[in-house]
Amino acid sequence: MSENVTLTIDGKDITGEKGQTIMDAALANDIYIPHLCHHPDLAPYGSCRVCTCLVNGRPQTACTFPISDGMEVENDTDTVNEMRKQIVEMLFVEGNHYCMFCEKSGNCELQALAYRFGVTTPRYPYQFPKREVDASHPNVWIDRDRCVLCARCIRASKDVDGKHAFDFAGRGPNRHISVDAADGIEHTPVDADDKAVQVCPVGSLMLKRQGYKIPIGQRKYDHEPIGTDIETGASKKQ
Amino acid sequence: MSFGGPEVCHTKQERLTMSESLQSAIKEICEVVGNDRTQMMEIVEQVQDRFGCVSSEAMDLIAQQMNCHRVEVMSVVSFYSFLSEKPKGTVVIRLCNDVIDLMKGANHAADAFRDELGIEFGETTPDGKITLEWTPCIGMSDQAPAALINDEVVTYLGSDGARNIARQLKEGTAPSKLVGRLGDGNNANDLVKSMVHNNIRNAGPVVFAEGIVKGDGLKKALAMSPREVINDVKNSRLRGRGGAGFPTGMKWDFTRQADGDKKYIFCNADEGEPGTFKDRVILTEKPDLMFEGMTIGGYAIGADEGILYLRGEYAYLRAFLDDVLANRRDAGLLGKNICGKGFDFDIRIVMGAGAYICGEETALLSSAEGMRGDPKNRPPFPAQKGYRDCPTAVNNVETFCKVTRILEKGPGWFSEIGSEGSAGTKLLSISGDCHKPGVYEVPFGIKLREVMDLCGAEDVQAVQIGGPSGRLVGKDSMDDQICYDHLATGGSLMVFSRKRNLLKKVLNFMEFFEEESCGYCTPCRVGNVLLRKKIEAIVNGEGEPADLEYLQTLGETVKTCSRCGLGQTSPNPVLTSLESFRDVYEAALKPALKDGSQPEFDIRAALRPAEAIAGRASSHFAE
Amino acid sequence: MAEKPKVATTSMAGCFGCHMSILDIDERILKLIDLVDFDKSPIDDIKEFTGRCAVGLLEGGCCNDENVKTLKDFREHCDILIAVGDCATMGGIPALRNNMSVKECLDEAYSTDNRKGPAVHNPDNIIPNDPELPLLLDKVYPVQHVVKIDYFLPGCPAPADTIWQSLVALLTDEPVELPYELIKYD
Structure with missing residues (x-):
């Protein structure tokens, strides 16, 4: 039997299981902690920093930090949300995010976070980096302009698909997704039904011929902010 | 080992043979390390060394031989600045561009290199012989400007010296022949033969004391129980000397108590913090003190293996250090049944390859495991789950030296030196x-x-x-x-x-962090670029009063939200200078422009390409 | 009756879609006319500012020297500048050229060498260079990179309701607070 742990998130008492991360405990208690690199089916990674909370006054990422008895977590406060907003804005200026023609628009988690935080435009200057697109595969393509380096595809391909078709190359501002072949994604064993292809939070790793399928107005984040399903408990009923 | 390049340029025929020889060389290199995936650093460094690059073909061959994915090899090779996919020259000149080297005239040496070699930084001479690069601090700030020519260190490098070196290299002189008069102490040792000087200006009673007898501290430690050793270290109030200052005894206690039969002790000799070179001097003059401290640490935590992670810039000390280790084995101070006390422990050296982040202990462990130098998530801490998921204690070079002396002279002797909260x-x-x-x-x-x-x-x-x-x-x-x-x-x-000009120093530091961030987390990867750009604008006279608030807020967010020590401290040049030298910033700022223009927008620069193509000047914005 | 505040609008490196969106406020345009007078704007074809304006609406980013001139002109004549639409706020579609040089960009558009230009009959490979033609900037700049901007209304185009609500709030001294559904980037 699992051991119970009690903690508070924004003053609310919640109970979790020993060994859980703050993120998992929060999700189980219908509390939304904004996140981007975290995915429930993948190992925690802690790269985007959007889920940063103050844990007993110290900044920690909810997706990687284990809960403990008496822990006090500050999540939905102005201070914390302001930092998250800045991180989201950093991601927007770092890449080339052309939402107006992106197939993922309306269903994109990065865009949805910006909507939730009320970002009308990032406060930082756009960097306009040069990034490579790889459309060599018959069914899948990578647009690195949109990549937020969350490693979801890397983790899914390695741990779920068992293929290790992706990994990071380069470092610092030059860090980017590389594929397991010298000459493009078509030479990797990636398939359209790979977990790796399904988990991209943005429009970076996409299925071909699937764009704009859902009309504007019916997309995931057209009417309700990201996290609403968690806050209302709707995500669990599905 | 060397981080140089191939010995000769190849004809087509030779390239074919090279392809075969690449294959057999890689097979051999991998087999020497038992096709052990965690020895990837050693493998790619050897390939770089012998072939001047880790080419696309080489990556495929390594992946085949090691039964891993090509992209894993790619991810390692592309991370370290001493490794490259593209071929480099037989000789690589790496001129140090840290703040101190630039203050001491590195730019004059740079101009001489450019002029004499006819290439820019980042380029290789057309004959493929010489590559010219900048590199961050190589641990020679006390004898700046300095450069690495392959593994050789040249110091006090003026304009004439640089020109002379470039000429000799063009004539085919081997880098080892460029070393001028040898330095003092072990710098003149046959296995070192470098022109580096120790510059020990003040010898204190602990590390640089006279008459320390090799093995004394270790013998005393082995006469005690591991718990007693840890208690001595605790009682000495020794704290880590790498910067973070964690109590050493407590770290060892955690590691000792952590679950796991196999444990490791690591010495962090990735001395990359610009302006730091004291570990270089310890490695040169007091390696026994350091290795002995590691051995004591191994005994204390229950490890039988220790690893010295040595920064690539200090490759010139590798042969010497291996020799010190061999001598300690011969003297019964390492290996099986140390000092006849039934304790087995040995030490090996893992080389870094030009990545400041690897001084961060979890990044160091990633690197030693043969991966990119990305830091790991904490918790779990290395004491619980470190190298190869085993409990691991990582300590600084200087810390180990102190341990040896504490065991030799007693914790009381040590704790009486220094101040109340900081012993020794x-x-x-x-x-x-x-x-x-x-x-x-x-x-x-x-x-x-x-x-x-x-x-x-x-x-x-x-x-x-x-x-x-x-x-x-x-x-x-x-x-x-x-x-x-x-x-x-x-x-x-x-x-x-x-x-x-202090702001130029701040700018240099931010350029350094931008270059050295691993890029894993958003605030450090993006935030440091944004901080650097704003400081650059202020230095260029494009700053305005609102920029100080921007820097403060951005800096604090990067500090608060970054994942490891690099990003948690990288805004410090900005934040601490804002605190101590706000007047310097204010003097550099201009009032906000009355017409509401953004000072950083440069219409002249923006129009230059089109004006050149059109052959006419802008009618709206004349020069 | 007190003089009505003036509004000016311009379309720089944009597609005029955001101006269509302004018109898309439908019958509310009559209310708008009650609230404001339009000054320099393609809507009324007034070419030069006739006086000080309360609000300037900016469509499009800055892709050439003429855009920069216009933008600076707007900053000078308007109390409040609003970047309307994604091209103004982040460069938009025109900024797709930001990863190529001006030369490559012009060749791509006009040159028939190596079949670079896709649809132009231009056997002499002439790149238009009349003195009347504005000169391209090295890249397309979002408007806030060039002058200080007070408000941003994203969208492609910025939705008519977003423009309407923001304008009314500004003209009635209310805070510009957009509900969730009105901040959209597409």
């Missing part, structure tokens, strides 16, 4: 505007003013304490103590006189 001595690496740059072993609690007097610093405007990740302080801090509670430092002290 500290090795300082002092560089910049002072008469006597070098290494100073001083008791903790010494005032900054006293240190400035010792090193002969006059007309001090500011001191960078603890390197770029530390603090920039001014006159107000002269009576503060060097210790964990006031002016904490891993050892670097850079002195800037009144004639120096």
Whole structure:
């Protein structure tokens, strides 16, 4: 039997299981902690920093930090949300995010976070980096302009698909997704039904011929902010 | 080993043979390390060494041989600045561009190299022989400007020296023949043969004391139980000397108590903090003290294996250190049944390849495991789950030296030196505007003013304490103590006189962090670029009052939200200079432009390409 | 009756879609006319500012020297500048050229060498260079990179309701607070 742990998130008492991360405990208690690199089916990674909370006054990422008895977590406060907003804005200026023609628009988690935080435009200057697109595969393509380096595809391909078709190359501002072949994604064993292809939070790793399928107005984040399903408990009923 | 390039240029016929030889060489290199995936650093460094690059073909071959994915090899090769996919010259010149080297005239050496070789930095001569690159601090700030020519270190490099070196290299002189008069102490050892000087200016009672007998500390430790050893280290109040200052005894206690049969002890000799070079001197003059401390640590935590992670820049010390290890084995101080006490322990060396982040302990472990130097998530801490998921203690070079002395002379002897909260001595690496740059072993609690007097610093405007990740302080801090509670430092002290432009120093530090961020997390990867760009604008006279608030907010977010020590400290040059030298910023700012224009927008630069193509000037914005 | 505040609008490196969106406020345009007078704007074809304006609406980013001139002109004549639409706020579609040089960009558009230009009959490979033609900037700049901007209304185009609500709030001294559904980037 699992051991119970009690903690508070924004003053609310919640109970979790020993060994859980703050993120998992929060999700189980219908509390939304904004996140981007975290995915429930993948190992925690802690790269985007959007889920940063103050844990007993110290900044920690909810997706990687284990809960403990008496822990006090500050999540939905102005201070914390302001930092998250800045991180989201950093991601927007770092890449080339052309939402107006992106197939993922309306269903994109990065865009949805910006909507939730009320970002009308990032406060930082756009960097306009040069990034490579790889459309060599018959069914899948990578647009690195949109990549937020969350490693979801890397983790899914390695741990779920068992293929290790992706990994990071380069470092610092030059860090980017590389594929397991010298000459493009078509030479990797990636398939359209790979977990790796399904988990991209943005429009970076996409299925071909699937764009704009859902009309504007019916997309995931057209009417309700990201996290609403968690806050209302709707995500669990599905 | 060397980080140089191939010995000759190849014809087509030779390239075919090379392809075969590449295959057989890689097979051999991988087999030597038992096709062990965690030895990837050793493998790619060897391939780089022998073929001048780790080519696309080489990556495929390594992946085949190691039964891993090509992209895994790619991810490692593309991470370290001493490794490259594209071929480099037989000789690679890496000129140091840290703040101190630039202050001491590195740009003159750079101009001479450019002129004599006819190439820019980042380029290779058309004959494929010589590559010219910048590199961050190589641990020679006390004898700057300095450069690495393959593995050889050249110091005090002026314009004439650089020109002379470039000429000789063009004539085919081997880099090892470029070394001028050998340095003092073990720098002149046959296995080192470098022109590096120790510059030990102040020998304190702990590390640089005379008459330390090899093995004394270890023998005393082995006469005690591991728990007693840890208690001695605890009682000595020793704290880590790398910068973070964690109590060493407590770290060892955690590691000892952690679950797991196999445990490791690591020595962090990835001395990359700009302006720090005291570990270089320990590695050269007191390696026995360090290795003995590691052995004691191994005994204390229950490890039978220790690893010295040595930065690639110190490759010139590798053969010497291997020899020191061999001698210790011969003397019964390493290996099986040490000192006849039934304790088995050995040490091996893992080389870094040019990545500051690997000084962060979890990144160091990733690197030693044969991966990119990405830090790991914490918790779990290395003491619980470190190298190969085993409990691991990582300590600094200087910390281990102190352990040996504590075991030899007793914890009471040690804790009486220094100040109340900071026991013992500290090795300082002092560089910049002072008469006597070098290494100073001083008791903790010494005032900054006293240190400035010792090193002969006059007309001090500011001191960078603890390197770029530390603090920039001014006159107000002269009576503060060097210790964990006031002016904490891993050892670097850079002195800037009144004639120096402090904002340019801040800019240099931010360029460094931008280059050295691993890029794993958003705030560090993006935030440092944004901080650097804003500082650059201010230095260029495009700053306005609102920028200070922007820098403060951005800096704090990067500091708060970054994943590891790099990003948590990288805004410090900006934040601490804003605190201590706000007037310097204010003097550089201009009032906001009355017409509402953004000062950083440069219409002239923006129009240049189109004006050149059209052959006419803008009718709206004339020159 | 007190003089009505003036509004000016311009379309720089944009597609005029955001101006269509302004018109898309439908019958509310009559209310708008009650609230404001239009000054320099393609809507009324007034070419030069006739006086000080309360609000300037900016469509499009800055891709050439003429855009920069216009933008600076707007900053000078308007109390409040609003970047309307994604091209103004982040460069938009025109900024797709930001990863190529001006030369490559012009060749791509006009040159028939190596079949670079896709649809132009231009056997002499002439790149238009009349003195009347504005000169391209090295890249397309979002408007806030060039002058200080007070408000941003994203969208492609910025939705009519977003423009309407923001304008009314500004003209009635209310805070510009957009509900969730009105901040959209597409």
